[in-house]
Amino acid sequence: MIVSFLLLATLVPTASVLWFIDQSARSETAAARQTLMEAYRSQLRLVRGRVDSYWNERAALLSQKGAAGNASAFKQIVVDGVADSVVFIGDGGSRVYPDDRASSDEADPEDPEWQAARALEASRTRWEEAAGAYARLVATAPTPSLAARAAQGEIRCLVQSGKKEAAVRAIQQHFSAEPAARGLDSRGRLIAGDELLLSLQLLKPPDPRVPAIVGRLASIANDYDKPLPASQRLFLMNELQSLGADEKIFPTSAAERLAAIFIETDTARLDAHGFRRSRVPDLWTFTPGGSRLVALYRTERILTELRRILDQSSSPAVTFTATPPGGTPVDESISAGTLIEDWRIAFSAPDPRAADELARRRVAVNAWAGFLAIAVIAGSAVMLGRTFQRQLRLTRLKTDLVAAVSHELKTPLSSMRLLVDSLLDDRDLDPIKARSYLELIAGENLRLSRLIDNFLTFSRIERNRHRFEFADTDPARVVAAAVDAMRERFQAESCQLTVETDPDLPVLHADENALATALLNLLDNACKYTLADKRIALRVSRVGSRVLFAVRDNGIGISRRDQKRIFRRFYRVDERLARDHGGCGLGLSIVEFIARAHGGTIAVDSDAGAGSTFTLSVPCRHERHGAAA
Numbered sequence: 001m002i003v004s005f006l007l008l009a010t011l012v013p014t015a016s017v018l019w020f021i022d023q024s025a026r027s028e029t030a031a032a033r034q035t036l037m038e039a040y041r042s043q044l045r046l047v048r049g050r051v052d053s054y055w056n057e058r059a060a061l062l063s064q065k066g067a068a069g070n071a072s073a074f075k076q077i078v079v080d081g082v083a084d085s086v087v088f089i090g091d092g093g094s095r096v097y098p099d100d101r102a103s104s105d106e107a108d109p110e111d112p113e114w115q116a117a118r119a120l121e122a123s124r125t126r127w128e129e130a131a132g133a134y135a136r137l138v139a140t141a142p143t144p145s146l147a148a149r150a151a152q153g154e155i156r157c158l159v160q161s162g163k164k165e166a167a168v169r170a171i172q173q174h175f176s177a178e179p180a181a182r183g184l185d186s187r188g189r190l191i192a193g194d195e196l197l198l199s200l201q202l203l204k205p206p207d208p209r210v211p212a213i214v215g216r217l218a219s220i221a222n223d224y225d226k227p228l229p230a231s232q233r234l235f236l237m238n239e240l241q242s243l244g245a246d247e248k249i250f251p252t253s254a255a256e257r258l259a260a261i262f263i264e265t266d267t268a269r270l271d272a273h274g275f276r277r278s279r280v281p282d283l284w285t286f287t288p289g290g291s292r293l294v295a296l297y298r299t300e301r302i303l304t305e306l307r308r309i310l311d312q313s314s315s316p317a318v319t320f321t322a323t324p325p326g327g328t329p330v331d332e333s334i335s336a337g338t339l340i341e342d343w344r345i346a347f348s349a350p351d352p353r354a355a356d357e358l359a360r361r362r363v364a365v366n367a368w369a370g371f372l373a374i375a376v377i378a379g380s381a382v383m384l385g386r387t388f389q390r391q392l393r394l395t396r397l398k399t400d401l402v403a404a405v406s407h408e409l410k411t412p413l414s415s416m417r418l419l420v421d422s423l424l425d426d427r428d429l430d431p432i433k434a435r436s437y438l439e440l441i442a443g444e445n446l447r448l449s450r451l452i453d454n455f456l457t458f459s460r461i462e463r464n465r466h467r468f469e470f471a472d473t474d475p476a477r478v479v480a481a482a483v484d485a486m487r488e489r490f491q492a493e494s495c496q497l498t499v500e501t502d503p504d505l506p507v508l509h510a511d512e513n514a515l516a517t518a519l520l521n522l523l524d525n526a527c528k529y530t531l532a533d534k535r536i537a538l539r540v541s542r543v544g545s546r547v548l549f550a551v552r553d554n555g556i557g558i559s560r561r562d563q564k565r566i567f568r569r570f571y572r573v574d575e576r577l578a579r580d581h582g583g584c585g586l587g588l589s590i591v592e593f594i595a596r597a598h599g600g601t602i603a604v605d606s607d608a609g610a611g612s613t614f615t616l617s618v619p620c621r622h623e624r625h626g627a628a629a
Contacts, residue, residue, distance in 0.1 A: 052337035059288035083295035085255035098230030127161035148183020148191040274339035482519035495534040521587040530555035
């Protein structure tokens, strides 16, 4: 009733608040529709500013990386992905790179030996003599270019004479070391590149020398720090790829081809700052201000860069797009920026339902907030109700405890008083009768002591005042103490106790009295809940690093449902049986507390009507010390 009242008191005002929130959100929908378009227009101008900033940064990056204006700068710009390709312009307006080099101006020397070698080759019959003459000139040539030309002449004559293997060896000998490896021909081309490519044509593919020659040529083509005409570099890349080389080993081959196509079709101009359409289809030139370079961008590359910028500003409600010149016109578009004026950026006009959807989302958010508030309030109310009910239950438990304590204390006291009065009223004491009565009084006194001990232990546990005195403990002493305390109850003919202890049990680090108390409670429960012909067994064994105290009885057993509750305080499986034999439901909860304090466990294995086995597991001394550390 109390919980229902609390829920009703919270639901009514919360529902009213939600209604007002919903009406407020709907009234804002019209205003949202009016301001939405203007907000998107303002955002479009901000997007254009981001595009301008991006290309200005790209211009600065191009100027920085292309400052050297040479082949190395070309490779760095392409490999770093700054542009698809680039053309460098010199001060006089001529191309610096990509460009063919001027002639080497290396004329034939007037040396008689050189002229004799040329004459032998010109005879076209004395190839071997000409090859030998050229070979002698390689070592005496005054410059790398003349040494390379002499080596080239030797190789040429060897090929003409049909000695292809000798020609291959000559190529490897002369063009793998200085000075011939640096020699240029009359067109400024690196002779070593042409001759190494010739060796590939002379060799058959299975030849083991082919991979090394391919690697050497790839190294020459990718080396932008050494002089090599762009046309020869691209030629080497194309030839090696035609021979099966992977295009990935030439990261600049696509850029070299693009630059070559541009040079053949268009003219690089430095007078226009920004993007300009090239004569090559789908190709744009980009000229940073103050730089001697023209960057080349494909249309798809520009679109990709713009989309990446625009996607950062797009949202489910509005999408920004970029359109190249000549594309389909879009409403609400503006120029993409000062450096890319011919391009347009636009936003897709939002669906008129977007504002309605926005309003619905706001209503939904407010509704969820309200439901959350309701849930919190309702949960608080339920928690308060449960707390109140728990207090009532606790009060009843305390009342039951007082009643149980009164009953449990009164019963043995009344029995002892009756026995004492009987002895006092008997004027002639019979020694046998007196001894019998005194034994009964001692049993009731022991029962009373155990009850008081359990109550005191429970009180200390409740107040966190219980202290254990851990020391090296022999499990056999624990068993002996518990059995001695229960000896009188097991002397009856209908009760039999069997104790089985494994030899060489390890020493425990434990509170001996506490373990004896736990074992005593287990034995007392086994005796209490076994009605007739009591057969109780106590077994102590070692399993791994633990000592197990197992108490088995043939009593009434415990159902699966009750096994989850028996360790609760004041819980008793059979109230009628508990009243007949005493007890207030504290024994097993005390056993569990003692087991946990020792780093152990208490487990039960039972079925209703089939007896029970309680197993107290306690770690050995070394494990206990390790856990404590």
